[in-house]
Amino acid sequence: MPDLQRSWADGPFGILSTPEKPSDDNPHAAIYIATEMTLSHNVLIRGLNSIYRQGPFLPPPSSPSFLATDITYFLFFTQAWVKIVHHHHGAEETVFFPELEKFTxxxxxxxxxxxxxERFHAGLEKLDEYVRNVKAEDWRWERQKEIMDEFCGVLYGHLKGEVETLLALEKYDSVGLRGIWKKTEDKAKGDIKLPGMFDTILPMVLGCADKTYEGGRHAFPPFPFFVPYLIDWWFAGYHRGAWRFCPCDMYGRPRELLFGE
Known part of the structure; x- marks a missing residue:
């Protein structure tokens, strides 16, 4: 946990620990994949926690300190979180899961x-519809939280449980599993041309990827060194106000939440 004085994105949903140990020079592919999946899931969890931690402290329309722009940026930040959840699970459903079922x-x-x-998909869509359509003057954190509370517990349970499912694959051939993971990574790389990838998805991912996590021993996300600079100095500027709500800067350095306890 970063040594920050104010509330950070380590709750209310706990950050997951990776199964791979520092001493594992060449872990079985099941452990490697479960570790990579944990790192991806933690990005989603930090984004989710950032919403839960900051939403209650945004001045509502009835407050003298209310700023419509802050609400608008927070709504876009929530939209971006929904988008990275969809992108992550899209790669699983179109490549990873079918390939695993065929392989096993x-x-x-x-x-x-x-x-x-399927259990939390409808909730994600309901949240996305709300934050896309509500006006800043009509937004209420209580309403957004009500929508999120309906499915986020199930989502978090899924993010934890999927890691255990992957670890159970250790009984299968390691080389074959590595090949499946490479196909999944290639699918994600191919998505680079998707609308919103550079100005929404990548800034959100970078802003929720803590480089100090577990002593900074994980090179995640596995981007070339120049990508954070490119995103920060060019593409992140399109929605710069929204990325203020990220728990880290574009280089993975934790920072105090903009709104918090």
Whole structure:
């Protein structure tokens, strides 16, 4: 946990620990994949926590310190969080899960995970609809929290449980599993041309990726060194006000939340 004086993005949903140990020189692919998945999930969790931690402290329209621009940026920050959740799970459903089921010969290997996606999908859409359409003057944190409370517990349980599902794959061939993970990574790289990738998804990911996590031993996200500079100095500028709500800067350095206890 970063040594910050104000509330940070380590709660209310706990940050996950990786299963891979520093002494693991060449871990089985199941452990490697579970570790990479944990790092991805922690990005989603930090974004989620940042919403929960800051929402209650945004001055409402009835407050003398109310600023419509702050609410507008916070709403976009929430939209960006929904977008990175969809992007993450899209890669799983189109490549990772089908390839795993084919590789293991078990068509139900990821059935539980897919069912969990369905359980919180409607809640994500409901949240996205609210933050896209509500006007700053009509926004209420209590209403946004009510929508989020309906599905975020299930989402968090899924993010934790999926890591355990992946670790159970250690009984399968490591080389074959690595190949499946590479296909998934290639799919994610191919998404680089998707609308909103550079000005929304990547700034959100970078702003929720803590480089000090577990002693800074993880190179995550695995981008070339120049990418954070490119995003920060060019693409992040399109929605700069929204990225103020991120728990880290574009270089993965934790910082105090803009609004907090």
């Amino acid at each position: 010969g078990d068509g139900d290997a990821m059935k539980g995970n897919k069912e969990e996606h």
